[in-house]
Amino acid sequence: MYRYDDIDQAMLTDRAAEFREQCRRRLAGEITEDQFKPIRLMNGLYLQLHAYMLRIAIPYGALNSAKLRKLAWVASTYDRGYGHFTTRTNLQLHWIKLKDAPDILDALAGVGLHAIQTSGNCIRNLTADPHAGATADEADDPRVWAEAIRQWSTFHPEFSFLPRKFKIAVTGATRDRAAIRIYDIGLRLHRAADGELAFEVLAGGGLGRIPFLGPTIRERLPARHLLSYLQAILRVYNRLGRRDNIWKARIKVLVATLGAEEFARQVDEEWEASDKAAVDLPDTELARIRAGFAPVGFETLPPVSAAFETAKLDDRAFARFARHNITAHKQPGYALIDVSLKAIGETPGDCSAEQMEVIANLAERYSLDEARVTYEQNLILPHVKLDDAPAVYRLLADADLATPNIGLISDIIACPGLDYCALANARAIPIAQDIARRFESPELAEKIGELKIKISGCINACGHHHVGHIGILGVDKKGEEFYQLTLGGSGEDDASIGQSLGPALPAERVAPAIDQLVEVYLRERTTGERFIDTYRRAGLAPFKEAVYAEAH
């Protein structure tokens, strides 16, 4: 795993010291809350309903045992012994005290963790394919490029005051596991027919009040020009993006207003006029970063593991786990293991300090000291020997981390919602808990197959509801929690924005409505169809009819 160099490390230490002084001044009354608020936000410290919340960046979702252990230590020392992984692969601690924040940032800096780029109108923490470096369908390791963007964008003076926050997702694989179409910029590495490594560049995606899937603005950008091209996009956005209306300030509105073609033309014009060499990564620097991600420690193994195959035959629970939580690795004899943070009835994305310790130990002992965070609020042990998979499974199961539900109906994305978030209209977590309990039976969940439910507590859409096969949005109707359902969204390869099912439902009607939707699906589906396929074929009507008395 890439390690921060001395420059990064010194920067983090300085930043923590600076924040300590700023906190002191705020507590002493030398600066006002209005002056302090942007400063604490720039350090990831939000004030939510019950306490301060610290959002810790996990660049491209990459963790190792030292980082996980430090997060566990911070969570149990300064918070209530748990953390919440988000759809931006950050970790949020929900019970932080302002007076502890400087000590926490110091502790995090010690292992190269921080809360930079987790707030404000800057380029936010990068996300990437969580299978990076482990999947066979990859043209290049996206972490190399994500790290280059991280270094380039951190504290970038020109892009510290954009019209609005800016999110980038990167993948190097054919299959999209990074939801690249729903972000301000999506990047997909591929190898062109002549062998050149290139990016497909998407811009102007985003959820929120007005959802858009990002159109491709350049099919083939030579990879070496990534940074100069990003600079051109950001310059056009910085110049033309709206600053008068917060709801129209994201780049998606600019791209939609200009049209993707015109936007691309302006970006090209800016790009051609710029001094590319001054910005693009020198080959030596790229090689240095790349070396940080070089695979180390893989053994030469046969592709089939007798231990793994026997365990599947002997233990049906393990076989089920293997079907849903274990994925093929590019290295023969290895696999990726999904660690489900969606135990039935628990809060999606929550991970206790003890669980973090367990995962740290497993990463260190069995996964070449790596763990990943996925945007679907789970973790991954990316490099486990098939021979070791049964042992890893047992240790995960002992810590309630082996729910065999990845991609299934109980693998629900839910934002913190009104239980924590100051912006929320309604709760998201209890809705997820209700649904998961209703579909607790692993046999039933397996019979239903892939079904992605995504819940947001307000239109900001941190829970990605627009791109859920079933999306659930919390709304406030005269002070009560109601939920708007959408169907047919998808965030990945077959990306689409969900369509509204009908009038919003009261909280207690949501889980029964999911039941009704699933019944329709099971009745209507033809062989091999997933929920979303049936919806796409049969349309909204049968689903709507099942949930509402009137279909109009």
Add this chain to the structure above:
Amino acid sequence: MKALTANRLTDGEVVFWKQGQWLDRFADAELFDDEAVAEAAEAHAKTQVTLLVEPYLIDVAEVEGGVAPVSYRERLRALGPTNKPEHGKQAQGGAQIEILAHAHGAASSKGRIDLIKRK
């Protein structure tokens, strides 16, 4: 009826005003019948910058067994997150917490619910 609330600066804890003091429990909050008195308290709170963040007035109404904030969001602040009953003020339990936990929204959305019947 109104009450005055804020988050405490040092730790973010939800606090309620009672005659110049800031207390943790909604049950201890001073209830204002007189708008002018409430606003004067709020104005004073806004000067307590080393103690508080964002003091504001909330609507309070009578409910079964006592009084509770009208909005669901404010009741949640006075209780804690519903997914973790062991966290937040609700962890203390007791009759006053029960009253808040069982209060319903002042606004009714019944008409909406009736619309949604299963076939």
